Amino acid sequence: MASVIFSSDELVELLKAAGEPTRLRLLVLLASGDLTVSDLTDILGQSQPRISRHLKLLAEAGLVDRYQEGAWAYFRLKQDGRAAELARTLLAAVDVGDPVVQRDGERLGSVKRARAEKAQAYFSQHADEWDELRRLHVDDTEVEAALLKLVGADPVDSLLDLGTGTGRMLQLLSENYRRAVGVDASRDMLAVARANLDKAGVLKASVRLGDILNLPLDGGEFDLVLIHQVLHFLVQPELALGEASRMLSPGGRLVVIDLAPHSLEFLRDEHAHVRLGFSHSTMSEWLSRAGLEVEKIVDLRPAGKGPQGLTVTIWLARRPAAAAQSAA
CATH class of the missing domain: 1.10.10.10 (Winged helix-like DNA-binding domain superfamily/Winged helix DNA-binding domain)
Structure with missing residues (x-):
């Protein structure tokens, strides 16, 4: 102070x-x-x-x-x-031992438990379909390890997680950032994310309702933006990339994690996938149009998943500092 x-x-x-x-x-x-x-x-x-x-x-x-x-x-x-x-x-x-503070803390615990129970009910309702998708692509642990390696150990001042879902990315990277915001269009998923953050004791992240194509945030605020397994649900993914680019500070990085091209048509009908994956060239072109420079692409191919196995691709791109400053 x-x-x-x-x-x-x-x-x-x-x-x-x-x-x-x-x-x-x-x-x-x-x-x-x-x-x-x-x-x-x-x-x-x-x-x-x-x-x-x-x-x-x-x-x-x-x-x-x-x-x-x-x-x-x-x-x-x-x-x-x-x-x-x-x-x-x-x-x-x-004084955390003050009787009033203790009583408030106990009642807060009850509120958070009720929140967690409601979130768990929603999560359990959809667990089967999420598990089915997980069985198709490379293990989450491998994806998360690759993400952590790409992000690196340097501290992140401000993180934005678009389509935060369960808030898993906010938990995974909690040791890396000073503050973070997760945005999702589903109130049910936000309830799950809040419960998960409460359980993990992550206090420096918050989540809020928002449209990934029209974010309720000021631009140029974040030095790391994540879009994890979201773009294949969108009719125009390139618009979301443009909005993500707008959020980046000069020199800020965008990480996109999504599926490589595949032919599993049932994902359209049963799981609301609009796009059946993205090629390196398509994603790179979109990122370039959004004013970003691709720095690295990592393909994570599934082992032992059979002919229906899905490859997960991670794209790392950066908003050039000079270009960002001149645009501002």
């Missing part, structure tokens, strides 16, 4: 925002992940208008973030900025 300096007026306003019992309890709870007004009402036992008013004051002070997901508004502790650093300092001084 020594490097963060506030004027006396700024500091007073921030401390006024955080220095109220209910608002401090809200900050403690939001440090544990994304929660709705309804969640917080259940935990704190206060009325929805009262909780909403407190959250509005915290958001105006720059201490929490708010984002919309359909009819629901989610809140989380702000991750960046001077006010966020002050909030982390204040929260580090909170």
Whole structure:
């Protein structure tokens, strides 16, 4: 905190925002992940208008973030900025053994367990079809190992996972990034992702509802963007690549993981695949049109999967720093 300096007026306003019992309890709870007004009402036992008013004051002070997901508004502790650093300092001084904090934590645990049970019910309902697809292509562990090797050990400041699904990529790369956002068009899948992130204790990633072709985010914010097994569901995958490129900061990288060309027509009819894989040349052309330079392509061929085995391809591309700066 020594490097963060506030004027006396700024500091007073921030401390006024955080220095109220209910608002401090809200900050403690939001440090544990994304929660709705309804969640917080259940935990704190206060009325929805009262909780909403407190959250509005915290958001105006720059201490929490708010984002919309359909009819629901989610809140989380702000991750960046001077006010966020002050909030982390204040929260580090909170006695976790305080009876009120402990009681709130127990109720938060109940909310997260209910969330996990609902997510698991959805996941179990679709588990058979996901397992069928996994049996066709190379093992997930091999794909994940190749991804980690491509990404490398250098720290990632900001990660964006498009079509995050179960949030697996956010968990896998959690040691690499400082902050991350996962976007998905399915509220059910977002519930699964939130439950998985809660279970794994990943607090620096959040997920939100969004259209991969029209992302609810400012451009140029991320230095690593992932699109994992999503493009084959899209009628115009190249548009998603253009939107992903828009999200990249100068010199940022895009990783696309998808299927190589194949002839398994049943995937169209039974699993909603629009595209039966992508060739090196097609994907490279699209990435080039999106203003990206392909740096590496890795093919992962299945062993022992028979004639219906599917090859998984990973494309690594980069947004040139000079081009990105001139475009800005």
